[in-house]
Amino acid sequence: MFGRLVLVPINKVAVYEIQHQARCRCAAVGIACERYRLKHNTWPSRLGDLAELIDPNDLIDPCDGEPLRFKLLDDGAVVYSVGKNGVDDEGDVFGDFGDPNDVGFRLWNADRRKVAPAPKAPDDFPTP
Secondary structure (H helix, E strand, O other), X not given: OHHHHHHHHHHHHHHHHHHHHHHHHHHHHHHXXXXXXXXXXXXXXXXXXXXXXXXXXXXXXXXXXXXXXXEEEOOEEEEEEOOOOOOOOOOOOOOEOOEOOOEEEEEEOHHHOXXXXXXXXXXXXXXX
């Protein structure tokens, strides 16, 4: 009985720790991407282009041991991990109602960074 009470929370802590590592790695790689963009005036085409800017060990996804994922988008790029579900959800780092499927770091093109924020939801709209 006591073992079950202790092991369940320890398992949850381990999952959160791995996701925390994934977020930190994605942020570090995102910063390297921004440094690359500043130097070359374009996003890297793949994470391998960041060899001079970041330790190769930081390019490994702690959730599955594979390289972190990188995707160029029309308005920027995203660096992401598969997250706790272990499924590549194509960089869905925002998710519905704040529950993302992937864990990652979203990068915006410089011309998109001064865009006004989206309007807030009406007060009668339920928030999660």
